Amino acid sequence: GQNIDQPTEMTATEGAIVQINCTYQTSGFNGLFWYQQHAGEAPTFLSYNVLDGLEEKGRFSSFLSRSKGYSYLLLKELQMKDSASYLCAVKGGSYIPTFGRGTSLIVHP
């Protein structure tokens, strides 16, 4: 089986930095995805990590440690529009992604 854990909710201030963690236990590993989902909308792809280390993409970065079963999504210079749910999804040995329950991020002025 697969187990993916992320915090349910986080709050942060506009302009700040926030780190959303994801821990996982899977049979096999073929990559970890982060998606963003605004309320009432479809999830959209943010990042993919399969090797250890940090991947930077503008204000968003994603980190992976395979030995620790751990990833985080780092959002810098937070904007109000970053208020959304952030979904961690892991491809285990079956190649089918399993999603965590999502982290709801609230950015306030």
Next chain:
Amino acid sequence: DVKVTQSSRYLVKRTGEKVFLECVQDMDHENMFWYRQDPGLGLRLIYFSYDVKMKEKGDIPEGYSVSREKKERFSLILESASTNQTSMYLCASSLSGVSYEQYFGPGTRLTVT
């Protein structure tokens, strides 16, 4: 630009009705998926398909069936709708291969009364 469309944004059905949810993608993706999304439970996989006429059960297939007669179209069928199937249903597609992300449709909010 990949586009995944779903037949309805909102649907209200009665208990016992047969319900069809349609999903179409326009980017020739091999893989298609049906999820339901419930508060506090996240996205749960119902069924997926990796090719025409091929289907595999996901984590919660009970009460659902699927059909994929053409590559671009993946249908979810609720044979006899029940109130516990009230949910947001999301369709997704992707290319084959481990590194490819999923593209999601806008979702269908189904209410069964």
